[in-house]
Amino acid sequence: MEKLDTDKIIADAKANYWPNVDFLQLLEATETRERFFTPMLTLGADVIAQEGVVIARKGDSFNTFERLPFTMRIVVFDATNENHIEFVKSLPKSNLRTKLITTKYDRKKNGMQLRTLRKN
Incomplete structure (x- = not known):
């Protein structure tokens, strides 16, 4: 049995991700709002x-955050x-793990916009 070249598989997957990923394009907000x-x-x-x-029991309701607190900062932006x-x-x-989610992406820059953010 031939050994898989996992390094190549990973590199190919990364190279193919950005050209093919679909983004949900959101309109830019006209006002700042917080919702709870x-x-x-x-x-x-x-x-x-x-x-x-x-x-x-069936029908029991509970607040999931009382048992498992939300410990992440989510930032949605247009890259x-x-x-x-x-x-x-x-x-x-922040002490919280930060998840960056972009709604728009310039495929020609091949991830450079996001790489600069990861360094911060």
Whole structure:
């Protein structure tokens, strides 16, 4: 059996990602708003342990953040907009893991816009 060249497979996958990825294009916001919600989960069936003990009953509702807090900072921006890039670069350091999500991307730059943000 021939050994797989995993380095080549990974390099090819990275090279093929940006030219083929689809982006959800959002309109630019005209005002700043904050929204708060409570992530309630309502069970559609009983949750039963292997031993047959009912852990939670169908219809029970609970706030998922009470059991598993949200520990991430999410930043949605347009990577083709220099003002958005500068805003992302200006964000203060955070103890939270930061997830950058772009809604627009210049394929000709082949990821360079995003690489500069990762260094910050």
